[in-house]
């Protein structure tokens with residue numbers, strides 16, 4: 001049975017972007033799925049948290065739309081982002097499976113919030129993982145995400161074992177993850193993985209602030225400014241000094 005003959009899987013999406021250029025190599029179709037188990041204090045998409053707020057669709061419908069853009073993305077690919085794609089593992093896996101059948105490159109943009117066996121279902125059809133490492137220190141991880149256990153590092157270990165390429169993202173948040181000692185520990189840890197192709201320190205920004213304000217959610221960062229360029233340069237230098245590519 002060809003993959004496309006398999007029954008479609010239902011899922012919830014937040015939105016799509018048809019010409020994405022930053023979430024993976026080349027020009028990409030990005031599917032933002034709905035639902036996230038984390039509650040990051042800097043989240044710029046808090047409207048993606050609740051699964052039931054999303055649009056119900058199927059993997060076949062999503063890939064039918066992707067096919068409309070095939071000529072533009074055939075040298076780039078498809079990225080499933082979120083929310084958290086691993087919260088809908090069957091849906092995400094089936095989108096990727098259908099994309100692979102079309103010969104398209106697949107990238108999973110995730111914080112790794114899933115158990116091994118769940119992640120495996122999706123990784124089977126994944127060419128590249130864009131892994132958002134929230135924090136190196138477990139207490140800091142909880143302060144930033146509200147979650148008790150960091151599963152992102154487990155996903156990184158799994159990618160190393162399966163030889164799946166990884167791009168690391170890390171949001172630099174003053175007062176939390178911008179601390180030099182923390183960044184040094186993180187860089188040291190990451191330097192032990194040969195699956196990591198690239199690292200991207202990302203400066204915290206205020207673009208999602210209005211969504212917190214509009215929803216009445218408790219936002220803790222109204223008085224926190226984005227890190228300045230000197231801080232970001234210092235962080236990039238630490239990453240480079242540990243042999244990590246940017």
Ligand code: SF4
Pocket residue numbers: 036037038039040042043044045046048082083084111
């Ligand atoms: S993992 Fe992403 S979508 Fe989920 S709360 Fe954090 S920043 Fe928001």
